Amino acid sequence: MNAFYDASRYFRTRRTKAQLFATRQHVNVSAAAFHGPGRPKHAVIDSSLFSTTMPDRKIVIIGGGIIGSTTAYYLTRHPRFVDSAVSVTLLEASSQGVAQGASGKAGGLVAKWAYPKEIVGVSFDEHVKLAKEHGGSERWGWRFVETGSWEGRGEPASGSAPATHTREKSLEKTLGLSGAAARKQKGLPDDLLWVKEHLTDSYSPMAPTGATAQVHPYLFTTSMLDLAKEKGLQLKIGCTATEILKSGDKVTGVEYTDANGSGTIPATDVIISAGAWSPNILPSLPIVGTRAHSIVIRTPPTQAIAPYVLFTEITGLGRGVNTPEIYARPDGTVYACGPGDDSPLPANVDDVVVESAACDVLLRNVSAISDELREGVVEKRQACFLPVVSVGGGPIIGQASPGLYIATGHTCWGISNAPGTAKAMSELVLDGKVRCANLKSLQPSRFL
Numbered sequence: 001m002n003a004f005y006d007a008s009r010y011f012r013t014r015r016t017k018a019q020l021f022a023t024r025q026h027v028n029v030s031a032a033a034f035h036g037p038g039r040p041k042h043a044v045i046d047s048s049l050f051s052t053t054m055p056d057r058k059i060v061i062i063g064g065g066i067i068g069s070t071t072a073y074y075l076t077r078h079p080r081f082v083d084s085a086v087s088v089t090l091l092e093a094s095s096q097g098v099a100q101g102a103s104g105k106a107g108g109l110v111a112k113w114a115y116p117k118e119i120v121g122v123s124f125d126e127h128v129k130l131a132k133e134h135g136g137s138e139r140w141g142w143r144f145v146e147t148g149s150w151e152g153r154g155e156p157a158s159g160s161a162p163a164t165h166t167r168e169k170s171l172e173k174t175l176g177l178s179g180a181a182a183r184k185q186k187g188l189p190d191d192l193l194w195v196k197e198h199l200t201d202s203y204s205p206m207a208p209t210g211a212t213a214q215v216h217p218y219l220f221t222t223s224m225l226d227l228a229k230e231k232g233l234q235l236k237i238g239c240t241a242t243e244i245l246k247s248g249d250k251v252t253g254v255e256y257t258d259a260n261g262s263g264t265i266p267a268t269d270v271i272i273s274a275g276a277w278s279p280n281i282l283p284s285l286p287i288v289g290t291r292a293h294s295i296v297i298r299t300p301p302t303q304a305i306a307p308y309v310l311f312t313e314i315t316g317l318g319r320g321v322n323t324p325e326i327y328a329r330p331d332g333t334v335y336a337c338g339p340g341d342d343s344p345l346p347a348n349v350d351d352v353v354v355e356s357a358a359c360d361v362l363l364r365n366v367s368a369i370s371d372e373l374r375e376g377v378v379e380k381r382q383a384c385f386l387p388v389v390s391v392g393g394g395p396i397i398g399q400a401s402p403g404l405y406i407a408t409g410h411t412c413w414g415i416s417n418a419p420g421t422a423k424a425m426s427e428l429v430l431d432g433k434v435r436c437a438n439l440k441s442l443q444p445s446r447f448l
């Protein structure tokens with residue numbers, strides 16, 4: 001079973017709910033408390049966030065990953081979004097901009113076989129629509145892609161590359177026939193030439209053609225954000241939401257910290273889409289983070305890399321079975337990611353630690369089955385935290401209390417499921433009900 005699609009691996013809870021409560025007390029501060037003496041002296045109302053005519057709905061999105069950024073896109077394109085009546089503000093904790101976490105460092109597979117089924121169909125269709133409407137192929141690397149499961153042996157680096165070149169030369173014309181027969185027997189598609197045939201035990205498609213596609217997740221997320229900004233989204237970077245302010249049970253604002261100290265943004269509606277960090281704002285959310293490493297390799301320009309996503313099981317490299325996922329991308333790079341680990345979640349996405357040893361193992365594994373990857377240049381070594389629902393299931397999508405909405409816990413399918421989630425959130429917040437899907441089984445009351 002592949003590392004990122006084996007749901008059971010994600011349900012290993014590293015922090016229990018009780019520990020979360022113990023580490024940070026969440027307080028629902030009333031409007032009176034907000035104006036009271038307990039407030040830090042430098043706390044200010046950010047007046048730049050008011051328009052001259054005060055909007056009736058002041059929507060604040062916490063978190064600029066793919067979920068928050070895509071939600072901003074759908075909100076600002078909703079028929080009820082009229083600049084003077086509705087404001088949308090997105091707060092992102094990273095000082096480097098949006099998509100610095102999992103949403104910028106994921107593989108980018110979009111699949112009809114993703115889960116949960118409630119949100120998959122609408123998400124896939126919306127991905128197709130978004131790509132058509134905004135030139136997704138050029139803008140965020142949208143394309144349909146074949147996806148398959150590859151099993152075989154790895155060839156250790158030392159001394160193996162010259163041996164491979166010699167063997168390939170010796171194939172010539174007559175051996176081409178037996179090679180084709182061998183490929184067929186192993187199930188290897190004719191155009192999947194960037195994995196070594198002689199190391200392949202089997203290849204089998206995981207979905208029919210047209211059932212899987214891909215995006216470049218960083219480009220998709222930043223495009224959603226830019227398109228939302230064109231319609232009036234206000235963005236605050238380096239701004240960490242610390243508390244939801246309430247009067248009674250009604251949301252009144254969001255308290256935040258940034259480089260200048262702290263402040264408060266008035267809000268009628270708050271959407272928590274802070275990925276693995278969501279419990280920092282609402283501790284009762286059963287979300288934990290699982291760190292995973294990935295690398296991006298630029299392949300030699302002379303070698304065409306056919307559009308495949310491979311879920312591999314590689315033996316022969318010393319330590320059991322290695323299961324990197326490998327994603328060919330249209331920009332001439334190949335992305336690969338490895339399994340999750342138990343590293344604790346840092347306070348801020350900018351503080352995620354990248355272990356070079358984990359990236360080295362990934363590089364060794366993928367290089368061991370492909371000359372194109374072995375001969376490529378590693379452009380990125382990175383790590384990020386996957387938001388996992390610790391009690392199983394999820395994502396959690398819906399309204400938690402008056403004015404407070406949750407959209408998080410997308411585990412390994414947040415890229416695929418972002419458009420459906422975001423469309424549903426925009427309907428819930430601006431129409432009062434989700435029209436595009438039935439999300440009852442994902443509503444917060446089932447998890448909180």
Ligand SMILES: Cc1cc2nc3c(=O)[nH]c(=O)nc-3n(C[C@H](O)[C@H](O)[C@H](O)COP(=O)(O)OP(=O)(O)OC[C@H]3O[C@@H](n4cnc5c(N)ncnc54)[C@H](O)[C@@H]3O)c2cc1C
Pocket residue numbers: 004062063064065066067068091092093094098099100101102103104105106107108109110239240241242273274275276277278280281291292293294337338348349384385386387407408409410411412413414415416417
């Ligand atoms: C290695 C790997 C490969 C993956 N591959 C795929 C794939 O191929 N297909 C797929 O569908 N999914 C994939 N996923 C899953 C996908 O990446 C996630 O489900 C998705 O990115 C989650 O998005 P998010 O917006 O919820 O969270 P994030 O991307 O983590 O974004 C949350 C944002 O909130 C910000 N934030 C946190 N706290 C605060 C705060 N208090 N105030 C303000 N901002 C805050 C963070 O800085 C961050 O930018 C993969 C994940 C991993 C780890």
